[in-house]
Amino acid sequence: MLDTQLQKEFLIQLANTKMPFGKYKDRYLIDLPEYYIVWYHNKGFPKGKLGQQLQTVYELKLNGLEYLIRNIRKL
Template sequence: MQPDKEFLIKLAHTKMPFGKYKDRYLIDLPEYYVVWYHNKGFPKGPLGQMLETVYELKLNG
């Protein structure tokens, strides 16, 4: 399955909109923080989809 290029480009340019890591690029979030979201549950909508993708990227490289 080929990743959606537009989604990945948007992901690369999206910053965390709130919280401790506000204004940090999603891909630069610490792994433990993304794992915490995975355990807690990702938010609904585009941000949640992006955080889930970041989780998979950090998990699988």
């Protein structure tokens, strides 16, 4: 398990990361349509940091917690 500081940094980066390619290029990851995130969940998330971030977005959307990331971005 990541320590608290690393978790905080991960969430701050997630809040400010935009999709680097594709149909939704330059859209914040948390603002990607739910069906697109579910498609990635079914297809397989990309490797590396982007994949971890998209997987986290999936979990947040699944549990109705997107507002947490949007609130971080407002800070």
